[in-house]
Amino acid sequence: MKIVILQGSPRANGNSAWMAEEFRQAATAAGHDVTLVDVAKKKIAGCMACGYCRTKGEGKCIQKDDMAEIATMMNEAEAIVISAPIYYFTLSAQVQVAIQRMYCVGKPAKVKKMALMASSYSPNVYDGAKAELRDICNYWGAENCGVVTAKNDEQKTEETRKKIVELAGKM
Ligand SMILES: Cc1cc2nc3c(=O)[nH]c(=O)nc-3n(C[C@H](O)[C@H](O)[C@H](O)COP(=O)(O)O)c2cc1C
Secondary structure, eight states: OEEEEEEOOSOTTSHHHHHHHHHHHHHHHTTOEEEEEEGGGSOOOOOOOOOGGGTTTTTOOSOOSTHHHHHHHHHHOSEEEEEEEEETTEEOHHHHHHHHGGGGTSSOTTOOEEEEEEEOSSSSOOHHHHHHHHHHHHHHTOEEEEEEEEOGGGTTOHHHHHHHHHHHTTO
């Protein structure tokens, strides 16, 4: 299965990067074709809601930035996995912007499965991110394969790694 992981933290050695890499290794070992994208390193502006993509643009965004390559990857992916920190009780802006810019495509053409890995300092801050995954899965017609969370004392632990391997096994 072709899997794209969207890693949405700007911290190169942070928790989201670690979770994304653990997932990448587990899914690759299981025989999947996995691409890990650090979306926080990309230049992606917010959707301008100009409507160009729905009219003259015929599915192409008027903005010329790094989203063009990411939209192509997401459109070809059979599974899309998000790994992101919680910022103010929701997914980081860096990953949200990549999701919202998929407006020009509507639904990624081949996506069948989705999953989320999220980390935070505090416990009990994942409701917004989980609800977003649930609703996007419904909208895109993808199976929700689940969520692995890691609050402060659960980060980069063997227990969390096992949960990530288990999540990768659902792909
Ligand atoms: C702008 C910002 C907002 C944050 N908001 C929250 C929050 O609402 N709840 C929380 O528990 N942690 C919050 N945090 C802490 C991060 O979610 C936490 O440190 C996370 O593990 C960082 O992941 P990373 O290492 O992948 O960057 C915030 C951090 C930043 C920088």
